[in-house]
Structure formats: structure tokens, C-alpha cells
Amino acid sequence: MLSEFDLISQYFTRAPRADGPIALGVGDDCALLMPTAGMQLAVSSDMLVAGRHFFADVDPYTLGHKSLAVNLSDLAAMGARPLGFTLALALPEARAEWLAPFAAGLLALADAHACELIGGDTTKGPLNICITIFGETLPGQALRRDAAQVDDDIWVSGTLGDARLALAGYRNEFSADLHMTGDDHARAATRMHQPTPRVALGMALRGIAHAAIDISDGLVGDLGHILQRSGVGATLAVDSLPPGPVLLTQAQAFQRQFTLAGGDDYELCFTAAAHQRDAVLAAARSAGTEVTRIGCIEALSGLRFIDANGALLDLQLTSFDHFRTT
Numbered sequence: 001m002l003s004e005f006d007l008i009s010q011y012f013t014r015a016p017r018a019d020g021p022i023a024l025g026v027g028d029d030c031a032l033l034m035p036t037a038g039m040q041l042a043v044s045s046d047m048l049v050a051g052r053h054f055f056a057d058v059d060p061y062t063l064g065h066k067s068l069a070v071n072l073s074d075l076a077a078m079g080a081r082p083l084g085f086t087l088a089l090a091l092p093e094a095r096a097e098w099l100a101p102f103a104a105g106l107l108a109l110a111d112a113h114a115c116e117l118i119g120g121d122t123t124k125g126p127l128n129i130c131i132t133i134f135g136e137t138l139p140g141q142a143l144r145r146d147a148a149q150v151d152d153d154i155w156v157s158g159t160l161g162d163a164r165l166a167l168a169g170y171r172n173e174f175s176a177d178l179h180m181t182g183d184d185h186a187r188a189a190t191r192m193h194q195p196t197p198r199v200a201l202g203m204a205l206r207g208i209a210h211a212a213i214d215i216s217d218g219l220v221g222d223l224g225h226i227l228q229r230s231g232v233g234a235t236l237a238v239d240s241l242p243p244g245p246v247l248l249t250q251a252q253a254f255q256r257q258f259t260l261a262g263g264d265d266y267e268l269c270f271t272a273a274a275h276q277r278d279a280v281l282a283a284a285r286s287a288g289t290e291v292t293r294i295g296c297i298e299a300l301s302g303l304r305f306i307d308a309n310g311a312l313l314d315l316q317l318t319s320f321d322h323f324r325t326t
């Protein structure tokens with residue numbers, strides 16, 4: 001059985017890049033970061049708990065990927081460049097056959113975003129993964145939730161709903177109206193287990209977008225945070241929402257439900273002035289990410305839904321809440 005320090009040394013210790021922002025990484029009481037002069041630090045933490053955020057038997061490689069992806073997505077929502085992250089890991093037991101692929105998935109995504117693992121903690125206990133991530137952004141250019149303005153366009157990146165569709169498969173929620181093949185479920189599950197953090201898009205939107213948030217708990221709830229913090233309302237054109245390719249094969253009712261309130265998409269929802277539409281599309285092209293305009297910010301508080309013909313829809317939808325959802 002590996003000791004705590006053997007575990008850290010074997011799976012999570014690497015020398016920092018010579019040209020990177022990390023002066024001292026894993027192995028001391030604290031890590032030392034060297035953020036670029038004149039930049040602001042962006043810091044975020046996320047905890048993933050077995051049985052709550054992921055199935056206990058999930059593939060450890062994809063779990064390593066997702067553990068970091070959800071934190072990188074927070075940096076993306078602020079328009080921040082990743083610098084490094086810490087990992088606090090509770091394990092029922094230290095098994096090499098689990099740790100090796102978990103570390104591989106985690107560090108592969110870290111390398112893809114030049115984001116160093118710089119420290120953390122390990123202990124024995126129920127499987128629990130907590131990452132704190134550090135990034136940097138120019139003062140005054142962070143994409144904050146409280147910056148949406150009346151008459152802003154509302155945009156989303158990528159597609160929505162396939163992750164929620166995969167969860168329906170795991171929960172056996174199929175019916176005559178909701179059905180898919182095993183291959184379709186596997187495709188949808190990739191979006192659930194290995195989301196793509198939109199870091200490049202977030203950085204490209206600095207100076208263009210006003211407000212942004214990543215879609216983790218569902219579009220309705222996460223956009224609601226922007227509306228509440230900005231003191232505004234919105235109307236969404238529901239049938240303009242971009243369903244994932246597997247969800248696109250399902251009935252309209254499921255497309256609407258899962259794109260609006262599915263969760264686990266980790267796409268960006270952001271607002272920008274109407275005169276910035278060309279700039280938004282150019283930023284999206286530079287980041288290699290599709291974006292879709294889905295609605296408008298309004299002075300009237302609340303969130304309204306319209307269909308493709310502009311008719312109001314009475315949709316009663318809520319997003320995920322850790323303390324109200326079983």
C-alpha cells in the first residue's frame with residue numbers, strides 16, 4: 001500500500017516549466033506563483049463528491065479530466081488565463097490502478113492549458129476531489145456576473161443538453177418519447193464525463209463581452225445569477241438554443257427541457273452589446289468555438305421564454321441545487 005508521500009511523489013509531482021509562472025511547486029509548505037506584473041489573480045475552488053457529482057465507478061481517467069475541467073471553466077467565465085492549481089484528494093484507499101489513470105486524465109488537461117499542479121493535500125476518507133485554480137486577467141477586463149446591460153445580446157457557446165441526456169440514460173429515464181441507442185448514449189456521455197472548458201473563448205471575449213458565467217447547473221439557473229447580480233431581466237428564444245447532436249434526435253419537449261435546465265454542460269453564457277455581434281463572432285472563430293445568440297437582456301426583471309414565432313411559453317424549469325435536489 002502506498003504511503004501518502006509516495007502517492008504524491010509517484011503520481012502528482014513534476015518539475016515546473018522553466019518559463020512558467022510557478023517559482024515553486026509541489027513539495028514544500030506553500031507553492032510560489034509569479035503572476036504577470038500588473039495583472040489581477042482570479043481564484044476559484046470546486047469540490048466533486050462521489051455519489052453527488054459523479055458515479056463512484058466512473059472511469060478514473062475521465063474523472064481526472066472533469067475534476068480540472070470544471071475549474072478551468074470557471075476561469076474561462078472570467079476571461080482569465082490559467083496559471084496553476086492545487087488538488088485536495090480524499091481516497092478510501094490508495095490503489096495504483098485507480099491513481100494512475102486519474103492522474104493521467106488530470107495532468108493531460110493541465111498540460112493542454114499550461115496549468116501546473118502546484119500543491120494540495122491527500123487523506124484517507126470517502127472519495128472527494130477539491131481543486132483550487134489560479135489564473136490571471138487584466139484589471140477591468142474580467143467578465144463579471146454583475147456587468148450585463150439592458151439591450152445586450154445573450155449568447156452561449158457550443159451545444160447544450162447532451163450531458164443531461166446521458167444522465168437520463170444512467171437513471172433509466174427512457175420512455176416511448178425519450179429513447180436512444182447504446183452508441184448514442186456513449187456519445188452523449190462523453191459530454192458529461194469530459195466537458196471542454198472554453199478558456200480560449202473566455203480570453204478572446206475580454207473587452208467585447210460584458211457579463212459571463214459557465215453553465216454548470218443549467219442555463220436557467222446560471223443565467224439567473226447574471227440577471228440577479230446585474231439587476232436586469234431577459235427573454236430567451238427557446239428554439240434558438242443549440243441542442244447537442246444526440247439531443248437533437250429527441251422530441252422538442254426534451255430538447256427544451258435539457259438545453260434550458262440540464263446542467264453539466266460547462267459552456268459559456270455571456271452578454272454583449274448588439275453592436276459587438278461581429279466582434280463576438282470573430283472572437284469565437286479565433287477560439288475555434290461555435291456561439292449562438294439566444295436572447296436579449298431587458299430592464300423588466302425576470303426570465304421569459306418565447307418560441308420560434310415569438311409566442312410566450314409557460315415553462316416551469318429549475319436548475320440543479322445541491323441542497324434542494326435529491
